[in-house]
Amino acid sequence: MKKFLALIILLLINNPDYSFAGTSSLHDLWKYFKDGKMVRFKSYNSGPFPNEFMSLKDGSYKNSPVNVDALIAYPKKGEGPFPIVVFNHSSGGARLFSNEWFKFNRQQARMLLKKGIAVMFVDNFNGRSVISAGADQAQVSTYSFYIDAFMTLEYLSKNPKINIKKVGITGWSRGGMNSLAIAEKRIRDTLISKDLYYAASIPRSVECRQSGFFRNPQPIKETKIWMVNGKDDDASHAHICEEYGEKMKANGADIKVTTKAGWGHGFEANYEPEYEKHLEAWHECPDYYTEDDGMANKDAKIDASCITYGYSVGGNKGRAFSRPFKKFFIENLL
Template sequence: MLRLISCLFLLLGSSLFPATADVLADLSGEPSGAISFMSITPRGPTELMEGSGTATAIAGALHVPSGTTAPGPAMVIMHGSGGILPGREGAWAQRLNEMGVATFIVDSFTPRGFAATGDDQSRLPLAASVADAFAALNLLATHPKVDPKKIGIMGFSKGGQLALYTALEPFRRSVAKDDLRFALHIAFYSSCSIPYLASRTTQAPIVFLLGQEDDFTPAEHCRRYAAFFESHGSPVSFQIFPNAHHGFDLPTDLRYLPRAQTARKCGLDIELEPRLMARRWDDNSSIPPSGISSYLRTCMERGASYGGNAAALASAIESVRSSVTHHLLARN
């Protein structure tokens, strides 16, 4: 069975999804493998908070561990700006499956007609991927072998931002059905340079897994965001792995990406409530929504390092195992 799962994940790593898959509104029939489902494509956070945007069919890959009988835990897995990569999303899904956790790898890119956004993040609004994560949550909650109260989210880089932003109540209540919320948020090397803030969060546990040498999404920027979540009631685990760069969990050598677009020199809090407003870190001055793009043009840079670190990966595996065991696998 694991060989079949690995083959499917290899296909996912190559961004290959069946274009003719039926769009499913629920998982009551207990399907598995490649699944197409509906989301929306909002143009930004305001449309997302309104629950509006163009209806869009996206894709995912679902696997429920064999032998699962009673409803159990699950993890939504969100890729980064490079899309689904060989040796990352599928590898983490397999590790979680071996722990008894169902997994749903979401592909936000391929169904929308592109493979990556690493050199141009404007190709897809981040709000669209946030909507995708909640659409996956809504769908997973309909599966007879998934406990709706034990669904976590894990993401990498841009997907790490999604793992964090889905803990913000203004986004959750606009897209998630009823009182659905993620039970655990695990963010790998997330960008924290332009974070969204809200007056309320879901107060679910947050796990930051970061690289000390990350020059793409600096780990130190996430200390402020971790403090924000703690101040809003979320238990936070914050780990910075020594000698680790961006993508430290990948089976690749360290390399330099000259075209990678990075916000490492930015510092801007975007407050969602009571109205959308941004505030600079350096002088605490406010910027209206219309001025955010202009500010970003002054601080965005190109070029960053990227590659795996075996020691950091081993530590991350143990951290994920501990968090999942405590928050998803433990009996209430």
């Protein structure tokens, strides 16, 4: 009997739809979405910095599979298929989804559910044995996050309760980088079907200079993007994102970039900005872009010689941002 039970447990753990997936911080979020379901799907780690995209191009990323946990909740009314918004976390990890000082994402999700839009919270860290990467970003590569975003989309494409043509995504900081990277054809085309795409995206507090984005973007034109950054952001410089947004637009992206005066990094957090001296910053490091051949720029470098520490997080702007946030997704997904 013990051997039989052990076999059952082993099968459950290796089942990507196992409903009690791992030790993810998303379990703490469950109390806000009592009808939600924990799910698990397969993703991968990219190769190491700086030539992360090359591991996608040559297929070697498949040698490093991981399981990604997520919490998905559906509207109470209707049978679907539903539109859905995917929430990605920052370097602080999925624990911030249930943190008392970061209410914005879960509050917006509950309101979207009432409007008939399903929601999904993704934990990019648990399957990689990471809780937070704020003080050591090298724990999880940026392209591993990008892979997760497209594996999320592929997973949803197999769910009959989801309208795969009406999938939105959002996140701030690392989650914001994810929410912009999903608009790049060359990343999508190496990972999943060219028929799949995110319909709408709100990247927030995005780092546009050190994210490995393609220097010469090839946007997925079906994705409508509203990128929102703070002018006072001392972690991610908004003017770089303004320039990158213009480059994306010139190459065919459906994108609008908004820079809000007086707003900083993580502006939706429900507290005033606070300086966090332990958080890793890369402002002194050279640019990090992916060139057309898939290689990083030759001078790309992120190491102890250029890493600094400390920037501000917070802003208490969630209430001001709430209405336009919901409006964007309602207009583009319903």
